[in-house]
Amino acid sequence: xxxxxxxxxxxxxxxxxxxxxxxxxxxxxxxxxxxxxxxxxxxxxxxxxxxxxxxxxxxxxxxxxxxxxxxxxxxxxxxxxxxxxxxxxxxxxxxxxxxxxxxxxxxxxxxxxxx
Amino acid sequence: xxxxxxxxxxxxxxxxxxxxxxxxxxxxxxxxxxxxxxxxxxxxxxxxxxxxxxxxxxxxxxxxxxxxxxxxxxxxxxxxxxxxxxxxxxxxxxxxxxxxxxxxxxxxxxxx
Numbered sequence: 001x002x003x004x005x006x007x008x009x010x011x012x013x014x015x016x017x018x019x020x021x022x023x024x025x026x027x028x029x030x031x032x033x034x035x036x037x038x039x040x041x042x043x044x045x046x047x048x049x050x051x052x053x054x055x056x057x058x059x060x061x062x063x064x065x066x067x068x069x070x071x072x073x074x075x076x077x078x079x080x081x082x083x084x085x086x087x088x089x090x091x092x093x094x095x096x097x098x099x100x101x102x103x104x105x106x107x108x109x110x111x112x113x114x115x
Numbered sequence: 116x117x118x119x120x121x122x123x124x125x126x127x128x129x130x131x132x133x134x135x136x137x138x139x140x141x142x143x144x145x146x147x148x149x150x151x152x153x154x155x156x157x158x159x160x161x162x163x164x165x166x167x168x169x170x171x172x173x174x175x176x177x178x179x180x181x182x183x184x185x186x187x188x189x190x191x192x193x194x195x196x197x198x199x200x201x202x203x204x205x206x207x208x209x210x211x212x213x214x215x216x217x218x219x220x221x222x223x224x225x226x227x
Contacts, residue, residue: 009155034215043205044158044218090157092216102173103148103207103216105157 004093006106014114019063019078021109023091026072032094033074034103035065039087047089050074061085086113117141121206121219128196128226136191136222138206144217146209147189151175151202152221158205164189196226 007022025031035047048059055067061084065076074091091106122137140147148163150173160173164183178200180192189208193200203223207216 004157036218043220044207046215046217049215102160102163103158105150105159107155107157 004091004104004106006089006091006109008109009107010110010112012112012114013081015083016080019076019081019085019111021076021089021091021111023074023076023106024072025074025091025093027093027095033065033067034092034094035059035063035074035076036090036092037087038090038108044090047076081111081113083113083115086111119206119208119217119219121204121222123222124220126222126224128193128224130196130198130226132196134193134196136193136204136206136224138189138191138219139187140189140206140208140217141187142208142210142217143186144208144210145186146211147183148173148207148216149179149181149189149191150205150207151200152205153202161191161204193224198226200224201226 003026005024030052033050036044037047038044047063048057050057050067058064063078065074067074089109093104095102119140145166149161150158152158159175161179162181164170167183167186170181170183183189203221205221206219209216
């Protein structure tokens with residue numbers, strides 16, 4: 001079975017500074033990996049996904065993530081934080097069961113952006 | 116295109132009551148699933164379905180039932196609500212393995 005570890009439960013950055021949200025996973029296959037964002041009282045929105053193509057994945061709103069198989073990591077970055085980036089971020093691994101796919105969620109990282 | 120629609124958005128139940136959370140998608144996705152979100156625990160899978168007539172249990176299925184009579188709808192039933200079921204519930208759908216999941220806006224359920 002897969003597992004996902006988000007290494008920081010809270011991250012705080014100043015507006016205009018870089019963002020790094022860390023994610024490690026365990027997998028016995030070539031996984032599909034995702035980052036989702038959840039703004040307060042909202043549903044989850046896909047930021048980006050990795051599905052065994054390019055290891056550097058670009059997503060929406062200036063976010064990107066790099067898949068590093070040797071480190072089993074899929075860290076999310078953004079060069080310059082904006083106030084609107086304040087939200088909860090989830091790293092997700094997709095596994096294929098005999099009868100379909102299942103998503104495994106990390107416990108989330110809450111991003112605070114300080115003006 | 117509505118995507119994934121969940122109703123209701125908010126619900127308060129008394130212990131022992133039953134209710135159904137509705138989920139509908141208009142993307143013709145085969146895979147649908149229900150998750151609950153609790154503080155510090157991410158999202159945990161309750162039940163999922165790989166197509167009409169096929170359902171299976173996820174990580175935390177106790178106290179919940181599902182059925183999938185059509186591709187579009189995947190209701191979640193709480194048989195006898197308990198305070199431990201106070202949570203935010205999300206329905207999701209996807210068209211295939213390794214495909215992104217589309218989520219509804221969530222149902223915030225409080226059991227008193």
